[in-house]
Amino acid sequence: MSTLDVARTELALAVLYLNKAEARDKICRAIQYGSKFVSNGEPGTAQNVDKSTSLARKVFRLFKFINDLHALISPTAPGTPLPLILLGKSKNALLSTFLFLDQIVWLGRTGIYKNKEKTELIGRISLFCWMGSSICTTLVEIAELGRLSASMKKLEKELKNTNKYKNEQYRSKLQKSNERSLALVKAGMDIVVAAGLLKLAPNKNKEKTELIGRISLFCWMGSSICNTLVEIAELGRLSASMKKLEKELKNTNKYENEQYCSKLQKSNERSLALVKAGMDIVVAAGLLKLAPNKVTPRVTGAIGFGSSLISCYQLLPSPVKAKTP
Secondary structure, three states: OOHHHHHHHHHHHHHHHHOOHHHHHHHHHHHHHHHHHHHOOOOOHHHHHHHHHHHHHHHHHOOOHHHHHHHHHOOOOOOOOHHHHHHHHHHHHHHHHHHHHHHHHHHHHHOOOOOHHHHHHHHHHHHHHHHHHHHHHHHHHHHHHHHHHHHHHHHHHHOOOOOHHHOHHHHHHHHHHHHHHHHHHHHHHHHHHHHHHOOOOHHHHHHHHHHHHHHHHHHHHHHHHHHHHHHHHHHHHHHHHHHHHHHHOOOOOHHHOHHHHHHHHHHHHHHHHHHHHHHHHHHHHHHOOOOOOOOOHHHHHHHHHHHHHHHHHHOOOOOOOOOOO
């Protein structure tokens, strides 16, 4: 390949990467935490960049309503009970409406849409839609956790005389159960936050909204700790299987073996995910001010910036393999 062809390929990958709204959001997150590091919590230009970038990240929700609109008209998984289908579709409809109306609110706040009264009304309607979608999500997660629990108990009886945690199907169900439990907690918190923003009980919800904000950060911290433990365990399993494979490939070049290269790549990806999860724990601790003397705004900003860069790297598209003539 010529230098020009290489440049074209690299630019094509950059375009593919930057076309992802999530990738742009992570870049903005890196700028936000970088500014937090520079400002060290003090007023000035860096803190203004931090605040303005935080608001700018809202732009990446533009046209996001299409995702739930697509889910709304897509067929459901076979065997799903009718009440769950109706709840799921209601959630998609309400969330899609919220995200669509939120775009009009954004236009009003930027001054493009001039009708202030209608903007406020649309804002309230959008928040009610978000609250409704969170209620539907809560009910869906409760029902799905019930179904998962029943299937896990059935599987436990089948695996009575064996170690259930070594069974791949059981581990998969357990992971899904943990994910749905976390989604249930988040949905419940979103309901309270929406009620606070709508001022449905202004005398009570101001303190509750602040408390929910802290709880959500603790949940994020907890999920990061869980991710850390999962990655450590998976790296241990990968290491054991790689050592076993190395013995089998003793008299050959292990780096030419496709299976070994695949395991090595997975090991590198999990190592990076482990580092990111560890950094997210420190960032959460900084935002919660659990150790303000040690985890200062500058430390939080620096580690958050590093974590954002890892997120940006993880979203990079896989390089296209050159075709052999």
